[in-house]
Amino acid sequence: MTYLHTMTDYKEAFSKHGFLAKEIQGHVPTIRAANADWFAFADKLNDRLQIIAIDGSEQITGAKRGGSQSPETVATMLMWRCLGNYQGMVLMAERGMNAEAGILARSLLEACFQLAAMTADTPEALDLIWFDAAKSRRGLYKFILEMDNVDPIQRTAIEAKLAELNARIDKQLAERAIRLALDPTGRRLPDTGVKTFADKGPLNTQYLHYKHLSDEAAHPSLSSMHKHLNIAPDGKSWSNFLIGPNEDGGIKQTLARASKFMFYVGVAYAEITNIDFVDASDIGAELEELNSKLAR
Numbered sequence: 001m002t003y004l005h006t007m008t009d010y011k012e013a014f015s016k017h018g019f020l021a022k023e024i025q026g027h028v029p030t031i032r033a034a035n036a037d038w039f040a041f042a043d044k045l046n047d048r049l050q051i052i053a054i055d056g057s058e059q060i061t062g063a064k065r066g067g068s069q070s071p072e073t074v075a076t077m078l079m080w081r082c083l084g085n086y087q088g089m090v091l092m093a094e095r096g097m098n099a100e101a102g103i104l105a106r107s108l109l110e111a112c113f114q115l116a117a118m119t120a121d122t123p124e125a126l127d128l129i130w131f132d133a134a135k136s137r138r139g140l141y142k143f144i145l146e147m148d149n150v151d152p153i154q155r156t157a158i159e160a161k162l163a164e165l166n167a168r169i170d171k172q173l174a175e176r177a178i179r180l181a182l183d184p185t186g187r188r189l190p191d192t193g194v195k196t197f198a199d200k201g202p203l204n205t206q207y208l209h210y211k212h213l214s215d216e217a218a219h220p221s222l223s224s225m226h227k228h229l230n231i232a233p234d235g236k237s238w239s240n241f242l243i244g245p246n247e248d249g250g251i252k253q254t255l256a257r258a259s260k261f262m263f264y265v266g267v268a269y270a271e272i273t274n275i276d277f278v279d280a281s282d283i284g285a286e287l288e289e290l291n292s293k294l295a296r
Contacts, residue, residue, distance in 0.1 A: 012245055017253040019097060027245065028094045035041035035093075038255035040089050041290055045283060046083070047257055049266045053079045056275045071122050074129060075115060075200055082111045082265045089258045096245020097228060099216070105258035106213035108193055109206065112261045115268040116201030122272070125200060127176050134169055138162065203264060207255055256294055263287055 010023035019292045032039045056079065085108035092101035111169060117125035141162040151159070169189070180190050190196075198207040216224050229238040263284060270277035 018093045019095060019245070024095050024245065027096070027191075030250065031094050031096050031245065035251050035255065035295075037290060038252050038259070039094065040091070041286060042086075042255055042259055045262055045266075046087060046090070048277075048279065048283065049079075049083060049086075049262065049269075050079070052269065052275055052277060053083055053154050055107060056273050057270065059275065060273065069126060069130065071126065072273050074126060075118060075269055078111050079265065079269045081286055082108050082115075082262060085111070086258060086262045089254070093251050094253070095256055098246070099224065101251070101254045101258070102213050102216055105254055105261065106210060108265070109213070109261045111209050112206075112265050112268070113194060113197040113203060113210075114199060115272070116203040116267055118201075118266050120201045120270050122203055125197070126178060127172075127180055127194050128190060128196065128200070130172065131169075131175060131189050133188050134165060134172070135192060138165055138169070141165065172216050176278075206264075209261075213257070252294060259287060260291070 010021060011023040013023040045165065049104075053076070055070075056076050060076055085104045089101045089104040089108065092098075092104060114125065114129060117128070138172050141158050144158050144172055145155065145162070173189075193212060195207055198204045198210070228241050230242050231238050266277050267280060270280070271273065
């Protein structure tokens with residue numbers, strides 16, 4: 001087993017506690033310094049969008065307040081979800097947990113696709129978001145009812161909830177069938193996969209990043225787990241396992257991807273809610289410049 005070179009000062013602590021070792025915090029400045037330009041940009045973007053989210057929440061709760069499924073309300077909920085993913089990604093990245101940061105970047109991109117789809121066709125996107133939630137909840141209820149050890153009282157309650165949900169689904173299908181090109185007489189729900197949302201909006205080309213992040217971080221595939229192997233120069237054999245944080249383990253690339261997604265989120269949110277994204281053009285230009293340096 002080989003500790004990554006940044007681990008020399010606290011191998012014992014990591015051996016006992018892993019990334020929960022309090023000593024990890026002391027190494028954050030080293031990792032930030034090795035990726036200073038991208039961390040500085042991430043901090044700036046986060047602070048700008050945090051203000052936008054606060055402004056939007058206050059305005060929409062006040063004069064613009066609508067139902068829980070109004071475009072502004074759904075967009076604001078997605079905005080907070082995205083900010084949480086982005087901030088969590090930064091926290092992971094600055095501790096050298098690049099694969100874990102990539103998982104959050106992937107989750108961020110999923111929500112980004114939904115917001116982008118809302119800018120292209122708000123009614124259809126909202127329909128798909130509703131059906132996506134209904135599909136997930138219906139699957140949960142059905143799974144519980146298939147279990148053998150469910151308490152009879154709980155089973156009765158779940159059956160009632162499933163019947164109520166199916167009635168709501170039937171109603172929604174009847175009302176939205178034409179817009180979504182569905183058969184109102186059946187219970188087949190529209191496709192609400194990630195690619196569906198990606199294709200509905202202007203960011204469909206970013207779906208390639210989603211696939212890369214799925215392969216590299218989100219799924220426990222062989223390719224995503226290879227980061228734990230010390231591969232020999234021949235690219236074929238390996239000598240031992242690698243553990244611990246690494247300041248140069250693709251962190252720049254993860255920050256670049258997630259920052260691009262988060263910038264798109266900010267632009268889409270501002271368009272949906274009419275909240276001013278101050279300095280958007282300057283921030284976009286800085287992002288483009290950083291990406292051009294990264295590609296060299």
